[in-house]
Amino acid sequence: MGPEINHHPLSRADGSVSFSNNLYTILAAVNGPVEVQRRDELPEEAAIEVNIRPVAGVGGPRERWLESVVTAVLRSVLLVHMHPRTLIQITLQITKLPTQKLRGAWKDVSVLPALVNAAFLALADGGLPMQSTVTAELFTISEDGEIHASSAEGDLSACTGAFALAYNQHGEMLMNESAGNFSLEAWEKAGDTAAKFC
Amino acid sequence: MAAVSLIPGEEVPSDRLPKAKKGTLTLGPGLRHILPSTISATTPGVLQVDHKKAAVWLEYPNGRYQPSVGDLVVAQIHHSTSEAYSCIVTPHTPFALLGQLAFEGANKKTRPQLKAGDMVYARVSRASKYEETELECVSASTGKADGMGPLKGGMVFDVSPSFARRLMMGNGKGGVIVLDEVGEKARFEVAVGRNGRLWLDSGSVAVTIGIGRLLQQTDEEGWDVEAQKKAVRKLVKDLGG
Numbered sequence: 001m002g003p004e005i006n007h008h009p010l011s012r013a014d015g016s017v018s019f020s021n022n023l024y025t026i027l028a029a030v031n032g033p034v035e036v037q038r039r040d041e042l043p044e045e046a047a048i049e050v051n052i053r054p055v056a057g058v059g060g061p062r063e064r065w066l067e068s069v070v071t072a073v074l075r076s077v078l079l080v081h082m083h084p085r086t087l088i089q090i091t092l093q094i095t096k097l098p099t100q101k102l103r104g105a106w107k108d109v110s111v112l113p114a115l116v117n118a119a120f121l122a123l124a125d126g127g128l129p130m131q132s133t134v135t136a137e138l139f140t141i142s143e144d145g146e147i148h149a150s151s152a153e154g155d156l157s158a159c160t161g162a163f164a165l166a167y168n169q170h171g172e173m174l175m176n177e178s179a180g181n182f183s184l185e186a187w188e189k190a191g192d193t194a195a196k197f198c
Numbered sequence: 199m200a201a202v203s204l205i206p207g208e209e210v211p212s213d214r215l216p217k218a219k220k221g222t223l224t225l226g227p228g229l230r231h232i233l234p235s236t237i238s239a240t241t242p243g244v245l246q247v248d249h250k251k252a253a254v255w256l257e258y259p260n261g262r263y264q265p266s267v268g269d270l271v272v273a274q275i276h277h278s279t280s281e282a283y284s285c286i287v288t289p290h291t292p293f294a295l296l297g298q299l300a301f302e303g304a305n306k307k308t309r310p311q312l313k314a315g316d317m318v319y320a321r322v323s324r325a326s327k328y329e330e331t332e333l334e335c336v337s338a339s340t341g342k343a344d345g346m347g348p349l350k351g352g353m354v355f356d357v358s359p360s361f362a363r364r365l366m367m368g369n370g371k372g373g374v375i376v377l378d379e380v381g382e383k384a385r386f387e388v389a390v391g392r393n394g395r396l397w398l399d400s401g402s403v404a405v406t407i408g409i410g411r412l413l414q415q416t417d418e419e420g421w422d423v424e425a426q427k428k429a430v431r432k433l434v435k436d437l438g439g
Contacts, residue, residue: 086291
């Protein structure tokens with residue numbers, strides 16, 4: 001079963017999308033290009049601000065790290081030079097968590113693909129100019145060395161390594177985060193599978 | 199020919215591009231030129247081609263309005279300075295400047311005195327990503343107002359910029375016949391701003407609100423011509439002819 005996408009659920013945001021895959025549901029809203037604070041202003045490009053809100057609470061250092069990863073991916077995709085001295089504001093609200101409790105690096109890596117996909121779809125919904133598409137997916141490598149895509153909860157608890165990889169439509173890698181124990185060959189195998197999948 | 203839908207980063211197939219007589223091709227919103235000869239999409243959308251003007255662009259329903267020169271907009275005065283009025287064209291963006299003397303027949307003694315909150319119908323005279331947007335209420339070449347200027351009374355409704363564009367196409371080409379149909383039954387004045395703001399004034403409050411709501415619903419729910427006719431008939435009946 002593929003991910004579920006709901007287009008433009010929020011009428012007051014410039015672009016919005018509700019994205020659910022096997023593990024998480026994310027509500028993404030995009031506003032922009034809007035006016036930027038003097039301190040965040042960049043002379044030649046648009047500033048990108050990503051806000052990630054977990055299911056409960058406002059979020060701490062973990063959410064700030066996730067924001068920095070998502071911002072880096074989006075910066076390589078958005079045409080920031082078209083709107084200098086403006087702000088593109090993206091808010092990602094996690095609305096549903098997987099029932100199984102994940103810890104540490106596994107938790108961080110598993111939510112990244114959903115966040116990146118939701119952010120990209122919301123940007124496309126809002127008509128923000130981008131130079132390519134982005135597709136992100138979570139891959140797990142099980143003990144026998146097999147790579148699985150679109151992992152469900154069962155796969156995550158049984159695997160030895162998990163990779164969050166994103167590619168654009170031309171096959172260029174845009175994001176690479178991983179958790180667990182794995183060898184370099186395993187990583188390369190995951191990379192190739194992902195490039196074909198995306 | 200079937201319509202072509204593109205996603206960001208996808209190239210426009212070269213057999214779709216119109217042949218330009220003078221050798222220049224105009225690129226509209228949603229497309230960019232990567233040297234030497236690739237044209238690729240920057241947003242998702244349906245490709246539109248105009249062979250007469252040798253222009254090609256993408257249509258997309260959502261998105262914020264970006265000012266471009268020559269567009270007519272409904273702007274609201276925020277505050278005034280000695281040289282210009284600062285106006286709001288789109289919310290949460292820097293102000294657009296409307297010169298104090300940019301009105302028909304205006305000089306230092308006889309210019310319109312506009313207060314904060316007043317609406318004006320103006321044309322975008324300057325818009326670039328590096329400069330502030332500038333507006334004018336008089337045509338620079340002829341010196342006449344051409345329907346631009348302060349809008350008194352009435353009410354403003356918000357619609358999406360693409361719907362405003364369809365409304366401005368005229369002759370029913372945009373597929374919106376609400377105004378023509380209602381015009382047969384009621385008298386009203388309307389100013390459509392390309393920035394997604396619509397100003398309406400009619401004799402009575404009920405008629406103004408009725409027509410405004412009808413236009414907003416046509417936009418939000420994507421009514422076709424039949425649904426629009428039905429809604430207009432219902433409105434006329436509710437308002438008692």
